[in-house]
Amino acid sequence: MTENLKVVLDTNVFVSAFLSHNPTSPTQEIIRRWQAEEFALLVCDALLEEIAEKLIERGIEQEQVVEFLALLERLAEWVEVPVEMATSVITADPDDDPILACALLGEADYLVTYNPHFDVLAGEYQGIKITKALPFLWALRGDSLTAND
Numbered sequence: 796m797t798e799n800l801k802v803v804l805d806t807n808v809f810v811s812a813f814l815s816h817n818p819t820s821p822t823q824e825i826i827r828r829w830q831a832e833e834f835a836l837l838v839c840d841a842l843l844e845e846i847a848e849k850l851i852e853r854g855i856e857q858e859q860v861v862e863f864l865a866l867l868e869r870l871a872e873w874v875e876v877p878v879e880m881a882t883s884v885i886t887a888d889p890d891d892d893p894i895l896a897c898a899l900l901g902e903a904d905y906l907v908t909y910n911p912h913f914d915v916l917a918g919e920y921q922g923i924k925i926t927k928a929l930p931f932l933w934a935l936r937g938d939s940l941t942a943n944d
Contacts, residue, residue, distance in 0.1 A: 800834040800935075801872070803898040805908035808843045808928055813850060813863065821928040825907070828868075836871040837901035841893035845865060871932060874901040898923050907931045 804825065812822035829836050843864055850860045876896045898906045899921060906925045918925055
């Protein structure tokens with residue numbers, strides 16, 4: 796299932812993993828599995844900017860944020876998102892559109908998010924499965940429980 800799997804992790808997934816003190820949390824396991832190259836991670840400028848902003852807002856030292864972003868830039872697949880591609884699909888928060896465009900242009904299989912603004916897409920958009928961390932982790936593990944809860 797994981798062969799050539801392409802995934803966009805939304806900012807809230809990274810923040811959850813970064814701030815979690817539970818090494819068995821779904822978001823931390825997802826990050827570990829990415830680092831073990833079980834799937835390709837897709838990122839774009841807008842995503843990295845938002846990750847930096849949210850981590851700094853939560854009191855993470857700038858040096859740690861810079862190191863984390865450097866890791867993402869080094870190991871993730873970069874997706875160039877032209878401004879005209881980030882059209883208004885997520886009307887509740889247009890800032891989410893570049894993340895969706897990153898998934899589309901990178902031909903992602905999954906967009907993993909806790910953001911309720913993506914709920915309007917009903918779990919899938921142009922072939923991209925949109926899910927929360929735990930159901931994605933179940934799918935990554937090959938578990939049969941893959942409900943979008």
